Amino acid sequence: MPLKTRDDVRNVAIVAHVDHGKTTLVDKMLWQAGAFGERDTVETTGERVMDSGDLEREKGITILAKNTAIHYNGPSAKDAGQDQVVINIIDTPGHADFGGEVERGLSMVDGVVLLVDASEGPLPQTRFVLRKALTAKMPVILCINKVDRPDSRIEEVEEETYELFMDLLDDAEGNMDQLDFPVVYASAKNGIASTTRPGNGALPDGDSLEPLFKTILETIPAPAYDDEAPLQAHVTNLDSSNFLGRLALLRVRNGEISKGQQVTWCRHDGTQQKVKITELLMTFGLDREPAETAGPGDIIAVAGIPDITIGETLADAENPIPLPLIQVDEPAISMTIGTNTSPLAGKVRGSKVTARLVKDRLDRELIGNVSLRVLPTERPDAWEVQGRGELALAILVEQMRREGYELTVGKPQVVTKQVDGKVHEPVEALTIDTPEEYLGAITQILAARKGRMEQMTNHGTGWIRMEFKVPSRGLIGFRTEFLTETRGTGIAHHVFDGYEPWFGQIVTRLSGSMVADRTGPVTAYAMVNLQERGVLFVEPGTEVYEGMIVGENSRADDMDVNITKEKKLTNVRASSADNFEKVIPPRRLSLEQSLEFCREDECVEVTPEDVRIRKVVLNAGERARASARARNADKS
Template sequence: MPTQSRSDVRNVAIVAHVDHGKTTLVDKMLWQAGAFGAHQHVDERAMDSGDLEREKGITILAKNTAIRYSGAAAAEAGHPEGVTINIIDTPGHADFGGEVERGLSMVDGVVLLVDASEGPLPQTRFVLRKALAAHMPVVLCINKVDRSDARIAEVEDEVYELFMDLMEDGGNAEHVLDFPIVYASAKAGRASLTRPADGELPDSEDLEPLFATILSTIPAPQYDDGLPLQAHVTNLDASNFLGRLALLRVHNGRISKGQQVAWCRHDGSVQKVKITELLMTEALERKPVDSAGPGDIIAIAGIPEIMIGDTLTDPDDPRPLPLITVDEPAISMLIGTNTSPMAGRVRGAKVTARLVKDRLDRELVGNVSLRVLPTERPDAWEVQGRGELALAILVEQMRREGYELTVGKPQVVTREVDGKVHEPVEQLTIDAPEEFLGTITQVLAQRKGRMTQMTNHGTGWVRMEFLVPSRGLIGFRTEFLTETRGTGIAHHVFHGYEPWAGAIVTRLTGSLVADRSGVATSYAMFNLQERGTLLVEPTTEVYEGMIVGENSRADDMDVNITKEKKLTNVRSSTADVLERLIPPRRLSLEQSLEFCREDECVEVTPEAIRIRKVELDQNARARAAARAKNS
């Protein structure tokens, strides 16, 4: 057992549901700890540095920062010069659960952030279950207490109920049931230990109560002075100057720049390597240091092939730490080279199978929750991940890097249990106005969902909880927003595996399919728009088999969207009537993947996203349909 502790260090993770204020809180903690200069320009949500993170407003990659806190609580703890608080900002979306699990492997406790109005949601349960399974102490921070619809006391009770539920599920909640509660407004940079009135700001002018609670609740890193060096690789990064960087938590011993260490790889082999550069985080920057000790979170350079889960240890007494384990993937997609007639038209695009495979292999290096499996085709691979969003973000990143891809409809990853096929099931929580209760229930019943709980807060809104097969949620979000007129809020998290629920019809409409190559004309589109909703604009280049619209009926329809008006030398007695086109429906990458049916796929290029049939030739599709009908 560890015999000593480093009281000048604390390692803590901020965990919460999506959009409950994690990144905003970390920003304010950095500012109030003096991490930035008075006149330094720092973007809002500074921790979300990726373009996609800023655009979508979510955290995708777990990131670490370090705060040198020297307030009153640090002096009381015997460190007037300050205490280093290493903070891991984790994603709130369950699709990025691998990032959460990696983040928790670096820390000794968590700050659980809960919205004062929304209360605990599915991802709150997900991240809390992970923290309790690791026997970590929890600081509950009820955020956004100044919201006009805040209901602080009820949210407190709901969090206690969540802890009790996790105890009944066999979790380890009992040892932390007596958790401290901090009331905060991250946006205002204020916190308090006394509960404010609903909609009021905390009585303290800063986050000092939160800093003090972290110091008193989160234990200092413990270590055994008799053990050799043990440092665990929990994340990877890259530097233009240093190459691959490995982020590690030092558990025992010390590590120094230039030191020879034993590199224990995930395949069991051991190799001697030299630490060429040693860095530690200060605010948002990494700075060189000579050495680091137990509890420190560091970055090292000099090992180009190091992987997540590897251990650096003493070459004379190598003792590897356990590998990081993550939940199994639930959703898969086929990703391959672009096989459409328009492939390779974008100058400089990466179109070959070798380039696509190399990029997928590079993603495996830093993404522990992803798997890439071979298929019967040499130019396509099955990519498995936690959820639809995680896979869509991978495809979007590749598109922005210049790759051309063909992406298949998302499918679920099944497993066999006692000779029967089992499929992943999601726990879905919906907040919506009462008037849409019947519609939502009907939509989810068609998708094999079953309601487990319904709560009416008396505000005109109702909260419903369902268990739904994962495949039933593919394409659900678009239909849900349409049926609730954009007012509903839906979140889901992986629940477990259950027997196959049977066939699910997720899209009741068919597709309008171009029957020839050419350029879409406004004349043809004017005549087609009464058949359904168009997805392309006039002058858009199309090809045979490309989806140009959504049919209002259930079956597919081959259409000529390139038809032009015939010209004659007879002048009309009346002026031509102006053709008024309804604006086309523009689909994002995620919406395109949701729109796809089993015989359709998405063509992704740096300049365009198109939906197409897997089999482009309409005669071949007709023959296949006839064979399927006869069999």
């Protein structure tokens, strides 16, 4: 029997590399479709309204995929014979570390709008999201954004994207019809789109996003369903409400679902349970409003099932047919997260320090984060947490810190796998854009990190683009060194590219650590004497303890220092000014920078107020004995 379609609904995901304008475009689509009130302004609602999390706004990136619904009644809806078309839009992250969110978002839609920067062109994450869309055999709309940039190169970027399609179609086993994709030229910041290619650096023709809306209605297929099939609704995301508890976000595939209806909850483990839908909500703009019923193609939220999780199915009560589970790529980076074991643990009022609280929080994260794994370790108060990348794990730790948890976080490691009896490690495709004068320095850095140059392009503007294959562990700590070498001008992006045989030893940090040898407050007098030996991380008055890292030694070996030493008092009056004036301001490390700085025998202490780096073994004598045992073991 042929499938039917709902012509009044479209489900589309906005996908792109980080900072190519996804969230800004969704903002303008909401404004032009009338999703805000008459009295709302950009000043009252804020920009990037889809980036609702504090960390998302601070870092300027999308971390979680989110959905909104535009009730579009413009000219293109009338042309399609509809008074109004509901366009459900999924705003996905652009950073490779949040690829699980992209995959989950794609499971909710029938097509994608691929945004590509008119100057930067396709980058590693562009390849990742496009491969996922082509594998799912989804139609793609290419939207070349930021065409009004002074350095835009629209025609070249369009050609590069076409070549990327050709390259990926074989790998993704896609349909060659997907090569026949429409192209829209846009300036999301100005809310203008056109199907006519403008000149480089010029705004598109027109004064609105109407050409983009029209292309979406013509290219993205309406949701198809079997009119005689029983209810099937896929859980694609989770949320919570202060009044309703856990909310399950679902894409209805077949059948209808209603408030108060009894359905079958098909779990991950294969068991089934009858449950009642106590509340049904549908999205209108940025708000969820109560609804009585929803049909095929609708994206809804339901309440009344406390333990439901992503990938499960709500099916017909009498004829339950579960849908396939959502599959995501395996994690590539891991770190150990445990309770705070430093001498300063529990000093912050209201902090959460017990193993039970930390484990409960990690378990809660698993519910909504499809790309995360939490595994036990030899210690009962520490767990191995695996994720897509260093940033994704650092974001989790930062969220827990802000919620009042105290943690000990180990150095990020790669997740290896056995292939034909040999150890294989994850490899990243790294793309670098940099001024020409830094070519030699960057090549040298990446050669030491076992990087392999695949391609180099000179755009003739004084900038070059280099593409490398680098083991994932070679990129741990790379960003800080890269920005230092390029004076902050270089741009680097990377995405997971598979597994290759173990590359061998990589030395990523040539300097040693300055380690405090006793407990007490830092003194300016001690800092003046030590700052010539390296870079300090602490300031006068900071409380330190034995084994805490207080600075970076300019030499390769570690150095135990007394940073609490006080100036001896005498009855001779000093003729010079106070030494405090000579103290060089310390280098303050963020959480990400602290994790990058760590060596294998070091870890990061995270509290709601401070981030400190410390040795895993705090006592200097025990560290020396452990080092001697390791050397003897190597000799034997």
